Amino acid sequence: MELKLEMITCDVLIIGGGPAGGVVAMTAKNNYPDKEILVIREYEQQLVPCAIPYIFGPTLGSSEKNISSCEQGMKMGIKGLIGKVEKVDIKEKTAYSDHHAITFDKLIFATGSTPFVHSALESATHLKGVFTIPKNKILIDELKTYIEDKQTITIVGSGFIGIEMGMELALSGKKVTIIGGSTQVLKAAFDVELAHEAEAIIRNAGIALEMGDYVDTIVDNGERATGVQLCSGRVIDSEVIILATGYKPNTSLAHDAGLKLARYGGIWVDEYMRTANKDIFAVGDCAARREFITREPSKVMLASTSAAEGRTAGNSLYKLEYLKGFNGTIAIFSTVIGDTVFSSAGLTEDQAKCACIDIVTGTFQGMNRHPASIPGATKQSVKLVAMRHSGQIIGGQIIGGVESGEMINLIGLVIESKMTVFSLLSLQIATQPLLTSAPTSYPLVKAAENVNLAMQL
């Protein structure tokens, strides 16, 4: 029987319905309301990626509570299609799925990322009891069901996802071990002295944190995984092993279509998220990124970055309107560990030194409310990293309360705008007893003062 493909025509075809794809679609529709915009994605239900860890504990408790809505896009007149694109013919401007041949004028790859597993452990991923954390509701539900009656869980990886998962599972009464290959948790975002504060909270939650030891092999009984053997020789028994060892760009479709890939496998794009072919764009985790300061290829994958790229692409599809582009990725992270918020923007002191940047740092510890007797007031620490000679701020880290989640975005803007420490010294801010630290000892400004003093040494 010959398969008959349904022919579809659109102006803008977006492959992928995650944060990047969704934002491209909405931005494009806002900017080019007359264009027919079509998003094709594999699954009916799409998870909010950053909240996946919270499915596994009391915070959300269910993947049903973590569905990304496309209601707004539909209201705007964006078309949607469920299907898997198998092939793209760039010359013919046509994408093919099992059932459709879709012609387009502009094409956007927003195919995201899939879990990265070290080659040594790859074969073990087929074992019963071994899981990764894909952004796929069906597989996430499988994992959730599997662990329901299990007690011991080992998480491999001490990045944001590993720790957020671990904390939620510990809150659900599981016996959790986290294996971190590095000497500290959250190495991508925090210097060691801040990471140690995170580690204390994690251990205090009852999690066994094994740092500086790699998984050598996953042990099994022929039927299912039973634990991990570490490089040090130690064996940790475990009913479930979750590999939270990062993600890699999902670019086989783009590669097969002849697009150039950059180091780390992302699709090469310019500052407006265009490939060498001005009608083909890539955004989100599948696009290659460069670190804003060092200009080195970047492995950072964040939904917020993806959304920002999506806005640039969606605006730039048919014309360039403002000189912004996406001049490099600034890693801006935040997370909650216990009741404490850890947030970070730009380079850590350690990363800056590795990149041969001559830096000074300034730190300050205060309280996040004022006076300190305000109920719920907690510590707020700020660390700033600046170029010694120019005073340009290239990184910042905060430990504090909920407010730190937005405070770090101010540091992000300072980095993105290439501002110096002098811009911070008499920064005009709002302070309020129930919301912020005191105006007289606002830790961000006090840390800047300490940077300024250090520059003069």
Add this chain to the structure above:
Amino acid sequence: MELKLEMITCDVLIIGGGPAGGVVAMTAKNNYPDKEILVIREYEQQLVPCAIPYIFGPTLGSSEKNISSCEQGMKMGIKGLIGKVEKVDIKEKTAYSDHHAITFDKLIFATGSTPFVHSALESATHLKGVFTIPKNKILIDELKTYIEDKQTITIVGSGFIGIEMGMELALSGKKVTIIGGSTQVLKAAFDVELAHEAEAIIRNAGIALEMGDYVDTIVDNGERATGVQLCSGRVIDSEVIILATGYKPNTSLAHDAGLKLARYGGIWVDEYMRTANKDIFAVGDCAARREFITREPSKVMLASTSAAEGRTAGNSLYKLEYLKGFNGTIAIFSTVIGDTVFSSAGLTEDQAKCACIDIVTGTFQGMNRHPASIPGATKQSVKLVAMRHSGQIIGGQIIGGVESGEMINLIGLVIESKMTVFSLLSLQIATQPLLTSAPTSYPLVKAAENVNLAMQL
């Protein structure tokens, strides 16, 4: 008996120990560690000014919990003296109190502000039961003691202090009426549609909110105040009347010393907080301010502004080190009403129109967590005000959760740095389910998109 004055010599004399004076002292000591710095202030115990309303309700409950500590300053080697400066001889570089003659090289006026009362009501302030809200522990304690056994309290003024006081008193079980002369509360910071949301929360807390009606006279029974008569003729019976009708610069000392005052009575200063005499500075509420955008004289009095001025002055005492100065005051406010945070930076739409600025606005309402099923998630609305032609952001208002207290500081920085809406369109930010709105619909960026679209109409 002839009074013998104790002679004291210092390099830098600061008159006033509030937020501005304290910050000048610490910044000066950091920048000029060899200088002898002396702070003279009237009272041993100084209140944290912004938290005064919280003394009157469950949040703090006592002025003892709201004392500004000078421990850090003392540790740094800053000297303190309790006394009231009665006269300053600028030529002789000497300040005189009852007991001291203090010679200085640099002098900083940080004499703050005192309650402003409309002339029509001024005579009534001597009545028993009528109070203002001075930044003075002794008087605040008197007010607190007086209202303890009273039930009905009328607050005149619907600005931040009036509303914060009113909400705390209502939480303590008092029957509170707030009289606002304007047609909306918080007119200095919010446009009417946002103010209406605040008013609903205030009324819901059991407060009688009488807007658009002025107090004509304070009614008394010959012994104590018994209520207020409004211009409409209505009489509101009340055991206590609190006048929360703003503050005025406390500048008689500076005026007597021959310094020039600006409109609204503040001490005239340049961008580095210097008076015409380069050895005499003024900072905080006693210094004249100009609005950042309109360049008009500004009545804004905020501890955060005072602290920023203090940093500029403290750094600039003996040399100018960086080209920053204090190029106009941006009003950046935040407060909590019920469980909702209201914050504002720069000009409102209304203020901008009154200042003949050709503007566009953009608004967006989302949630402050993502997905919306995250426990505790609430609405987050952002309104941006931009110049129509240049796209420069000149104002922003947010209604949301605790995070809005710091989010508004990002808008403040955008205004201070003269950034355009284009800087916001692909802003790089951190988003996290438990801390922020979704990357795909971050209200600040979505509001910027709506500004951008409005500019093209």
